[in-house]
Amino acid sequence: MAVATRPIPLGGSVPADTPHAISVSLPKWADNVGYEEGDKRVVGVMETGYPRFFIHRSIQKLAALCEAKFGRDNERCILLPSQRVAREAKAFLASQTISSRIVEFAVCPSQSLPSSSTSHNMDIIELQILLFDKENFPLAKSFWQHTGDGISSRMAEKALYLLGETPAGSTAASPTLDKDPGIRSSRNRHYSRYTTPLPSTSQQNAQQTGSTDDQIVEEENLTAELSTYLEERYGRNLPTFNAPLAKQALKRRIAGGLLPSDEGFGSADVTRGKGNSIVKEEDVYLYPGGMSAIWHAHDISRIARRAKGEKEGKSVCFGFPYTDTYKILSKWGPGCHFYGHGGAEDLAALEKTLETQNDGKILALFAEFPSNPLLRSPDLVRIRELADRYGFIVVVDETIGNFINVEIMEYVDIVVSSLTKIFSGDSNVMGGSLVLNPNGPHYDALKFVLDECYEDLYFAEDVVYMERNSRNYRERIRRVNDNAYDVTEYLHSRSLDSGPGDNKVIKKVWYPRYSSPETYEKARRLPTLGKGGYGGLFSLTFTSLEASQAFFDALQCAKGPSLGTSFTLASPYTILAHYLELDWAAQFGVEAGLVRISVGQEDGQVLRSWFEASVKAAEEAGARR
Template identity: 50%
Template sequence: MDIALGLSVPPCTPHAISVSLPTWRDNVGYEEGEKRVVDRMVSGYPRFFIHLKIKQLVEICEQKYAVGNERCMLFPTQRIAEQCRSYIQHRSQLVKAPVSARLVHLCICPEDKKNLNYRENPSSDVIISNCADLHIVLFPADAFSIAKEFWQHTGMGISSRLAERCLSLLPSDATQSKPSSPVASRFSGKGHNRHYSVNSTACKSPPPTKSQFAVAALAIDGLSNDHDVYLEERYGRNLPLSAAASAKRALRRRMAGVLIQDNATEAQDEVVAGKENLMVGPSSRGITDVSEDDVYLFPTGMAAIWNAHNYVAAIRPPAKSICFGFPYTDTLKILQKWGPGCHFFGTGLDSDVDELERVLEEEVARNPITPPILALVTEFPSNPLLRSANLPRLRALADQYDFLIIIDETIGNVVNVEVLPYADIVVSSLSKIFSGVANVMGGSLVLNPRRRHYQALKAHLDATYEDVYFDEDAIYMERNSRDFKRRIRIIDANTEAVCDFLRSRSLAAGATKPAIKEVFYPKYITTENYEHCRLKRVDPDDGKVGGYGGLFSLTFTSGEASEAFFDSLPCSKGPSLGTNFTLACPFTILAHFAELDWAAQYGVEAGLVRISVGMEDIDELLVSFEKALKAAEATVI
């Protein structure tokens, strides 16, 4: 799909979670803050990009409450706002004089459409179901980059749909704020998070063709291309709370694996899988006694990871954590910035398990009284190198040295792999293939009831967990995910065919004068470890077993080959993954532009291209990849 630079991916999607960066030069220009690129950005990944609706609401709050040059960020609860304030104070003290932040609690109710009498610091008796609750963190403008770190790392900021609801409740004169410079919303820290701007250019991309609708964002459950409008009108600002509660219950049941039969073919206006009296069965996740009560929902996948780490820290003695394998960037940042720090084992290979054993022995020798490690966090498989950790060995070490294991299964996904038996906690980004539509964020956390620390974790979550997953986001996620298993099967098959084709022309396969060096895909990379957890049981619904997922990465024999391949590949280009349509990005450029040499030492090369395969016709996909491969091979002398 040809989408112009800076427009949303999918096109014309108000709450899209990706943005079009169609050429290698565009991606580099974005990182370098090139005006040609940043002035055209109207969308972006929500933890990095301040959505236009959120920005508009922020400007209103700043106009009403800011003193001097103060700026603000918005959160759904007081606890999260207080955590942001503490983070600003702590991190600012490390780099300069400590910065103080202040909090304002704002409740916006429907009657505010007629006046400007918002309710500051309201008492609980005035908070009613159709009001919108905001917690505002105000801080000096020069602390914005630190505040934005909290927004990015935790994923706990308000969603764009919540901002839209707040704006809908305000009087029209309050929402007519002056647009600020695009520079104001760029992230002023290091790396790729700096440069998203807020140009309000209207959607100019041509509408998708009929064949594109088969895999694009607006074609799910047989709905027409006005699916977004239908949902907003049916559930939007008059959302029935019972529908939201049912949607969340359905999501928890899907992630718990307890649904005997899902509701993918049921009536469009009823959340059948979320009915309170629905019969459910033993979990299919490898631990039969997992229930929906062991599943907790969060506004983003990173929020699930951040909270998982906090929950473990709350029930265990202080200790460093372990980041095992090269992870998505914010996972490592969380472990480094919250708590005593972490040990980083960046390759995630079996040789790293050997080194981990040595570190654990040394820690115990140094202090035999307390557990040497708080928790080990790993992705299965990892992003972007698709390496799979040796989970049986890691589990044995966790049991021996009494630390917890947190596994991010986003890339493998619950249909393909069974990792819960090795974990204390499994987290996942529901924003990816579980949704597939790239128009809503979400995350989940699953507790393993068979593990040693389950009772302490369960008691802590039951006492402290806040459901901050916005109701309208849950409605979208529930609808998107009804057929996630069917979509994953198609994407698995497509990806395997594409990877087999590309690897046959790679240096790793012995090709002559290849442009591709290696295809990173679980079928070829750390295969034994992946196969150990790949689901071999035949699924009773479709008669299939687990596949290798929809993500792979390519490295090339030259930088010129990387750029030629990427620029010539006819598909959507932008951040994120797990979409129903094929989506590519120069991953290392986007995620590690300011630390390319550091990433390279762990095998994450500057020229790496990461590709998330979609549901397009396989013959068309192979033609597309052959076109890109020929362009790359033309650079080889």
């Protein structure tokens, strides 16, 4: 049975009352438009947002303290985790003729901390502070957004703790927060009387032991020590000093798809890669987020090309990608060739480019399998053939497909993934991975660069959350596969694709079963886990914007950015990702009225009732036109 829920108010964290939540509630279509337009009705009540777009309150509080300590008049800063990342950010600003300076700040334990405190590892936090004139903050923030290499909210809270400060939200807002619209103070509760719409892993474990969150904590603000204790006792996190063990477990899980287990972190489940070698944990590299993994895949490809003494050519963006992937390829290096449909015609155009281009070899091809938000699957067999002929690197993002549902390793050189999504599920921690194909033609060169250049920037507390969350990912994927298959089958029956019908307003269901199924089939892992093995993400397009809005507004699930959550999550994707370029996106089938849905683990009948009500609302809106 589905857990009882109550709606999350506009601007609230998703999941509700989660201090490091990955999403934010934008429950109505107008709320999403208001967010994009900076409407104070919306931004004035937002407690949080997706971490690369909305800098967490605790990070902003720490940044304000750093600006007060090290900044000059008229300066602002962003906080970065290493000297190398800070130098990259400084170079990025310099490429736009913007000067900046770096200050290194070693945050040591404050004398005000209780000497008996043992819940926190007392290691020093080393921050790189990039300072610049405040009018250049939007450009500096774009580096933060595109690369995903800013410090994490948990790292900021640790630094604040060491300084004797409370996390933002526990006390009055910092000076920076007061100046920035769209952020307000809120209680910093790690647990809540309500969940929306499913309990997190920690809540489920507490329920299994006979305890409830209401019994553990009521409505008090938790101290850092108590919240850590609760996560380790009831959430069954590893202690943070075991972060190296958690990283090893994650690498093994990603390399071989380990099954969840309390002892030994599981046993081998699936084999990744074919040929003489299979993927080993030494071929897996962890990053603080999925975009960080993509940015570094691009970076190491460029370094490997330069190491060979070859001219660096453009990259290829094949298929309509998540927005920041295209921006990374456009802003770093000589640019990219963009093939936004990602089908057979684009493959023919790509081959012609490969035959005739004279501005250096193609560096690398980046694609998603399947793509976000249209769930189209590129022809990886054909792409591999072209890569072998012309010598470029193939980088594929498998976040949406996920390696339980698909096996793409034999076709690519690098696989990247956002662990933030279905691998975690709880929507409370960021993470990313980069995996090398040990049988790929570029393996030795890429491995050499990574061994020389890789920095482990994954913060210890984020690692232990990710390790805990991902223990049951296989069973979550099974449930999500089943639910999405059933929901999309119903929605497809109400679409024009299934044939004409009275009042039908759904034009198309974008889902691997219906979007380029022949190319998805080439990489689908058999036997499937659950129904179809198509994953939990799909999109809908409608005959009118009014129908889109009515459908979205009537939908009873959580609504906000992100995907792959254990609960169903919907968003008007094009509005959020491409609001300033709607006509451009529409050229590639990404219509302004597109609604993207990430299906969760709710009871099937509950899900069916939600979507039936939304379809009815959309059809009624269509009939009124």
